[in-house]
Amino acid sequence: MNKIKNSPFFKLLSRLSVLIILFVVLALTTHNFIKLSNLTTILLQVAIYAVIAYGVTFVLIVGATDLSAGSVVGLAGIVSALLLRDYAVSPVMAIIAGLITGAVCGFLNGVCITYLKIIPFVATLGTSWIFRGVCQLIGDGQPVTIRSSENPTAAEFLKVLGSGRIGGFPVAAIVFIILGLALSVILSKTVLGRNIYATGSNQESARLSGINVRRTTIYAFIVCDVLAALGGVLITARLSSGQVSAGTGYELEGIAAAVIGGVSLMGGEGSIAGALIGALIMGMLRNGLNLNGINSYWQQIVIGAVLIFAVAFDLFQRRKVGT
Amino acid sequence: MEKLLEMEHISKNFPGVKALDDINIDLYPGEVHALVGENGAGKSTLMKILNGVYQPDCGRILVGGKEVHISDTHAAHKLGINIVFQEFNLCNAISVSNNIFIGRHKHNKWGMVDDKWLYSETKKLMDYMRLDIDPNTILGELSVAEKQLVEIAKAISTNAKILVFDEPTSALTEKEIERLFEIIKTLCSEGCGIFYISHRMEELDSIADRITVLRDGQHIDTRNYKDMSRDDMIRMMVGRELNNQYPDFKRNIGAVILEIDRVFVPEQLDISGIQVREGEIVGFAGLCGAGRTETARAVFGADRAKEIQVKILGKPVKISTPKDAIEHGIGYLTDDRKQNGLALRLDVEKNINMTCYPMFLKNGLYSQRLADENARKYIDSINIKTPSIRQTVQNLSGGNQQKVVLSKWLSRETQILIFDEPTRGIDVGAKYEIYKLMNELSKKRKGIIMISSDLPEIIGMCDRVYVFCRGRVTGILSQSELSQERILRYAAGIDVR
Known part of the structure; x- marks a missing residue:
């Protein structure tokens, strides 16, 4: 039994059961929770956090942290919005440009950590200010709004991506579910994924096994920040406007969701499914508290407590197995 | 001579494993008692019980003839029991003296840590061990061997009567091993009793007085060291005859x-x-x-x-x-x-x-x-x-x-x-x-x-x-x-x- 309890699968199962219990409790106690419109709203709200949590998961598993993800959200959102508004670029190209912005940010983060050998916390703290600064510079501190009167196609496209629905199902939710599957495959079924786990678990041992740990780390950051950029694009789409302060604090939301989902800050442990479950737990909890009229101050306290409880539970489980 | 320590009928179970089964072992002042056995034989578990890390399922421990209950490491220290562990229990970022007296600082009249006392006590200890290490050196700057010696100094500094050395030499060079043995002999002459765990049989020759062999949690034998041949020892440890420590080979060497x-x-x-x-x-x-x-x-x-x-x-x-x-x-x-x-x-x-x-x-x-x-x-x-x-x-x-x-x-x-x-x-x-x-x-x-x-x-x-x-x-x-x-x-x- 102990063997099973220690396995990643058990960890995931315990998180899934928490999610289900939370769902059932909210369904039974909270008026309006189980309504289709409310559930799809949750998915829509969770979409951005989930996408960021996916990315953060890559970086956490490789044994690093990314404090700049929130700034990348803002920067990529502004880049896409500016291209749409001022340069009449097609919406698809604008999105791709946003994602490339994310890739460049991830590459810079990775280089700071692997070649300049700065610890990830400090390196990404530094880049988070740089990226946010660039974002405010090019946005001139103002929101970049795409008006349907000026850019009808772009505005329509953003509306579909941000808050559109297919058969009642939010497009943004479809994006993060398909993305989750694809990223899961990358993490568990490719050599890159294997290398990420090996590097995060013991970097030196991975290096001496012939794994290029620098390249692996840089790739993990590129994945993370491309996903953060996608989060930024989704926000811009939702608001039909690029905000220079968009994404502030989202890196911590992403880390929290990943950790609640069982991703280890020590590296080498965790999964995309876990990150998704973590994001859903947070999203559902917020929604349930809202519907019950609990104010946002109390919501913060509850979410913080859930985070601490989740980590304490893991440590307790590990100790029990350890002795 | 009165025994320093007796451990009687000690048993310990872990889920699915009988780690120790009715072990009896004792220790006299001034002796080096070698403890040998394969990995998993129970040596470390036994020593962890002695140090209060684990509690035995049954059996009793007598220190100086009195039955004692060792609830944790702190209690063990109070009874004069200390272990030099195989893994380091030291902090790399602080000085040698702070490592040695961690948790045992003295305060001066202002209520601050008494650095002078700390320095001079550590210096005394280093002199006693004939080590050329400045007490203010940051531990991380020392070599693995020096760290091991500091770990030993820390154990000695508690004035323990019963000392356990768990594979102390694996990181040491020949010369440092010699010095360690001198220290051990001095400690013995001062009335300490020492349990010595090692996989290196050569070094037991130069210091062990008695030897106990454990296998799969069982007590196999305790003898005077000179009465036990190397072959006996290996046979008892592995439970079968090992004709040769090294397998025969015939090499076919090419380009x-x-x-x-x-x-x-x-x-x-x-x-x-x-x-x-x-x-x-x-x-x-x-x-x-x-x-x-x-x-x-x-x-x-x-x-x-x-x-x-x-x-x-x-x-x-x-x-x-x-x-x-x-x-x-x-x-x-x-x-x-x-x-x-x-x-x-x-x-x-x-x-x-x-x-x-x-x-x-x-x-x-x-x-x-x-x-x-x-x-x-x-x-x-x-x-x-x-x-x-x-x-x-x-x-x-x-x-x-x-x-x-x-x-x-x-x-x-x-x-x-x-x-x-x-x-x-x-x-x-x-x-x-x-x-x-x-x-x-x-x-x-x-x-x-x-x-x-x-x-x-x-x-x-x-x-x-x-x-x-x-x-x-x-x-x-x-x-x-x-x-x-x-x-x-x-x-x-x-x-x-």
């Missing part, structure tokens, strides 16, 4: 496969003229820090050298990362499997396959089935004892962990293998298995370098030995010339005539 023409690092390494042939086991002997591991790591591309010239099968190759080395067919089993040999928190399969993940791609995706098959192949063929391939390797014993490391390189089928201290900290039975595996590899015409500080092992296994001293090769010995004395003289840099 030169690896030539290390030059490795140069200013003021550290100046190596030239090392050759390894197919099917040959070449030993690197010498003291810690003589340049053996450093040479291996440079050849493997793990560390940079200022100048390096290596030929494989007669062709010069350029190696600047471990990846290059592996692609040229070199594998390196590191000297510290926990630090850099294994990813301890990953499972057996992920570790075994770590050198060759791309081999298991099928239609572009990683095939778990193929990967598992490969892992199982080695678990069966070299007999790795693990409940499943999904077990995390930190839960395996030292010998089995070492076999996982070996499997990593067998999977990759490298033609040249460098074994760095392959049997450090593993028990006699597992050692024998590792030796047999190395012989089998030499039969498959692989070229093998074995770095070892265990001289009998070097002599028992190697066809040729390069002896290192202060970053140079000071002697090359063929099988017929091998003797402990010769190796030691070269290793110490003394000319041999």
